[in-house]
Amino acid sequence: MAGAFVVAQLVxxxxxxxxxxxxxxxxxxxxxxxxxxxxxxxxARGVSLLAAPITSWSSSTELLRVYLALLSGLGLFLALxxxxxxxxxxxxxxxGALFATLWVTLFYGPQxxxxxxxxxxxxxxxxxxxxxxxxxxxxMALWGVGVSAALIAWMRPTDAVxxxxxxxxLPLCVRRRGRWRLWGALVAGLVAGAGQWVIEAFVSYGxxxxxxxxxxxxxxxxxWHFAVDDQARSLVGDTLCRPCGxxxxxxxxxxxxxxxxxxxxxxxxxxxxxxxxxALGLVIAVRARRTAGxxxxxxxxxxxxxxxxxxxxxxxxxxxLPTYALLSLPVADAFVHLVTTPNRxxxxxxxxxVVLALAAHLAVQYVVLERTVDRSTAARKGWxxxxxxxxxxxxxxxxxxxxxxxxxxxxYAGCASGQTNGPNGNTTQADIExxxxxxxxxxxxxxxxxxxxxxxxxxPHRIGERRIFVAPGQAAGxxx
Numbered sequence: 001m002a003g004a005f006v007v008a009q010l011v012x013x014x015x016x017x018x019x020x021x022x023x024x025x026x027x028x029x030x031x032x033x034x035x036x037x038x039x040x041x042x043x044a045r046g047v048s049l050l051a052a053p054i055t056s057w058s059s060s061t062e063l064l065r066v067y068l069a070l071l072s073g074l075g076l077f078l079a080l081x082x083x084x085x086x087x088x089x090x091x092x093x094x095x096g097a098l099f100a101t102l103w104v105t106l107f108y109g110p111q112x113x114x115x116x117x118x119x120x121x122x123x124x125x126x127x128x129x130x131x132x133x134x135x136x137x138x139x140m141a142l143w144g145v146g147v148s149a150a151l152i153a154w155m156r157p158t159d160a161v162x163x164x165x166x167x168x169x170l171p172l173c174v175r176r177r178g179r180w181r182l183w184g185a186l187v188a189g190l191v192a193g194a195g196q197w198v199i200e201a202f203v204s205y206g207x208x209x210x211x212x213x214x215x216x217x218x219x220x221x222x223x224w225h226f227a228v229d230d231q232a233r234s235l236v237g238d239t240l241c242r243p244c245g246x247x248x249x250x251x252x253x254x255x256x257x258x259x260x261x262x263x264x265x266x267x268x269x270x271x272x273x274x275x276x277x278x279a280l281g282l283v284i285a286v287r288a289r290r291t292a293g294x295x296x297x298x299x300x301x302x303x304x305x306x307x308x309x310x311x312x313x314x315x316x317x318x319x320x321l322p323t324y325a326l327l328s329l330p331v332a333d334a335f336v337h338l339v340t341t342p343n344r345x346x347x348x349x350x351x352x353x354v355v356l357a358l359a360a361h362l363a364v365q366y367v368v369l370e371r372t373v374d375r376s377t378a379a380r381k382g383w384x385x386x387x388x389x390x391x392x393x394x395x396x397x398x399x400x401x402x403x404x405x406x407x408x409x410x411x412y413a414g415c416a417s418g419q420t421n422g423p424n425g426n427t428t429q430a431d432i433e434x435x436x437x438x439x440x441x442x443x444x445x446x447x448x449x450x451x452x453x454x455x456x457x458x459x460p461h462r463i464g465e466r467r468i469f470v471a472p473g474q475a476a477g478x479x480x
Contacts, residue, residue: 001093002080005100006073009110012366013373015065018380023112024411027064031055034397035416037407038426041205041214044114044197046154051112065110072109075120076100079325082127082144086293087333095332099325101362103369104317107376114155115318119325121151122163122304125189126297126326129167129182136178145182146189153193158215160190162307163322166299218423222311294330301326380408382464386444387413389463393470395440402432403444403451404466415440420452429454436471443469 019027028037029048033055050071054064076099080092087095099105099119108116128144135141145167153160167186171179201211216222301323308319338350383405390413395401399415407424410417418427418435433454435441443455444466451458451469458469 001096001100002073002077005076005096005106005109006069008100009069009072009106010066012106012369013065013069013110014377015062015069015110017065017373017377018061018384019408019411020111020113020376020380021405021408024408026112027051027055028411031059033059034411034414037411037417038419038424040218040423041211042158042218044154044156045200046117046151046156046193047112047114049154050117055112064112068112069110072116072120075117079120079123079127082124082131083293083329086127086130087329088336091329091332091336094335095328098332098361099328101365102324103365103372104321105324106365106369107372108318108321113318115321117155118152118159118163119321121148121155122300122322123297123325124148125152125164125186126167126300129186130293130296132178132182132185133170133176136181142181142185146185146192149186149189150193153190153197155193157194157197158307159304159322160193163300163304164190165303166296170296219312219314222307224310294333297326297329383409383412386463386466386468389461390415390442390468393442393461393468395442395470399440399442400432400435401442401444402427403455404446404449406444409444437473441471445469 024034025037025039025043026047028034029039029045030052051064051068054060054067058064076096080096083092100109105116105119125145125148128141128148132138132141132145149160149164152163164186168183171183198208201208205211205214304326305320305323308315335354339347339354341347341350386409390396390399390401390409395413395415397414399413400418401410401413401415402418402420406419407417417424418432419425420427420429420432429452432441443451443458445451447462447465447467449467450456451460451467455469455471458471461468461470
């Protein structure tokens with residue numbers, strides 16, 4: 001299953017798709033292709049270090065995609081393998097298949113982005129936690145809890161808190177021998193993974209409180225925001241819905257995401273109803289050992305989703321990848337139970353319905369994935385063309401770009417990027433004007449947009465749906 005996931009990424013997403021906006025930020029930190037982009041407060045260095053084995057010596061996007069696809073397949077295999085002994089292998093295979101065939105999983109698996117790895121870390125962490133809780137002498141499970149928690153915090157420290165919240169609370173509420181070792185392993189992993197982010201907060205962001213405040217501001221101000229409808233709108237393939245003002249997606253796209261949590265909850269209802277059915281007493285005795293294995297991933301899935309559904313005012317499908325990964329286990333368990341029911345008549349009705357549901361799932365995911373890949377590839381080709389035109393105009397490294405989509409275009413052009421305001425604000429008008437006297441500088445706008453005051457006398461050019469204003473002097477003498 002994990003091998004098929006790797007192949008599907010390489011075939012459906014295609015290694016030739018250029019780097020996305022956020023990817024250029026992470027990759028630029030460890031790449032010689034362009035100067036490091038401004039690293040805003042919410043970001044963490046985990047993805048940059050994950051990509052470093054390739055990007056530190058090669059600028060090939062294809063090589064990076066293949067490397068990340070292989071790594072993502074290995075990660076899914078290892079994370080699911082943790083659950084052996086907690087669920088039957090057939091449930092694990094189906095759970096992995098359900099998660100791996102989501103368009104958002106396939107799309108982000110081979111990308112230099114943190115959310116998939118938060119999902120893998122969450123899946124492994126909960127599994128190791130259950131093993132360690134069942135056997136306090138299982139040192140491998142304790143190490144697994146710590147390493148998995150570190151992986152989550154390494155990628156996104158704030159997500160790590162929400163994902164592991166039920167795991168942090170459970171040892172404090174349930175008296176059990178060895179609970180403090182388990183709790184300590186989890187906390188140690190979180191501290192180890194988030195340590196660099198915290199240290200960097202004091203070194204570069206004015207302290208931890210200031211970095212958290214900046215992160216909240218960049219994300220639109222954390223507070224009560226009902227973003228469930230925003231997440232629904234993003235299901236049609238919008239990689240970022242900000243602001244989210246579009247129409248709701250077709251029912252065929254929405255229904256699967258709303259059915260998943262209901263199926264997961266139904267599994268828990270099943271566990272509480274079973275003890276009331278005396279005729280199934282034997283089944284209860286065999287299956288009751290998996291109650292925690294069903295409840296805990298659902299609880300962690302809920303806390304992982306909470307901030308993205310209720311605390312931020314925009315949406316991106318990748319935010320919920322940890323939730324989908326954790327829910328895949330109880331959902332798969334429910335499906336396996338339905339198709340293996342001993343009642344022959346019921347099985348003859350249920351099996352075709354389940355097969356039909358899975359076929360519809362695959363069809364919907366493929367259609368959305370194809371649209372997303374085509375749209376993303378076209379946008380990234382546009383950045384490549386803009387970078388080539390900038391080079392033709394004499395804006396070549398070392399150089400500086402500002403304005404509309406300057407950050408990703410700068411990476412493609414090998415330039416530094418600068419913004420005077422917004423979430424990526426890292427310079428001032430005076431600094432840009434000083435730089436323009438010694439280096440090639442250009443400002444990008446949309447066709448209908450106006451350049452900033454300092455660039456209104458610069459030479460204008462049109463490239464596709466963009467206008468470029470090139471500073472006189474350094475670039476002017478090189479332009480054709």
